[in-house]
Amino acid sequence: MLKRYQILINDWLADFIKERAKGFDVSFSEAVRMALCIYYTLLLSEDCKEYKTGMTMKKNAAATKRWLESPEPLEEMHKAMSRVYFEARRMIECYQKRQKKEKGSMAATV
Numbered sequence: 001m002l003k004r005y006q007i008l009i010n011d012w013l014a015d016f017i018k019e020r021a022k023g024f025d026v027s028f029s030e031a032v033r034m035a036l037c038i039y040y041t042l043l044l045s046e047d048c049k050e051y052k053t054g055m056t057m058k059k060n061a062a063a064t065k066r067w068l069e070s071p072e073p074l075e076e077m078h079k080a081m082s083r084v085y086f087e088a089r090r091m092i093e094c095y096q097k098r099q100k101k102e103k104g105s106m107a108a109t110v
Helices: 011-024 028-044 057-069 073-109
Strands: none
Touching: 011 028, 028 073, 057 073
16 A cells, blocks of 8 residues: 655755656656665665565666566566565565564563
8 A cells, every 4th residue: 555745855866766757657656666665675685684685786777677678668667666565575574573573682681
C-alpha cells in the first residue's frame, strides 16, 4: 500500500529526479521510491550482513542498461523494479529485527 507524504526537495535535486524519471518513463514519485529503496538496501547491507541481497551499484547499473537495450524494456524495467522493492523490504525487515533484538538485549543488561 502506498501512502501520500509531502516532502521538500532542493530545486537542483528535484530537477535531476524529474529528468531521470522522464528518461525512464516513470512518475516522479516512482523515481523517488526507487532511489530510496536502492539507497537503503545498499546502506543497510553494511549493517545487516546476515541478509544477502546480491545488489550492488554495479549490478544496478548493469540491470538498467539491460532494460534500456531490451526489446521489451517495460517488462525488464518492471522486473528490475520489483526485485529492488523486494530486496529493500527484506533488508529493512532484517535491520529492524536486528535493532529490536539489540534493544531487547540492552534492556536486559541495565
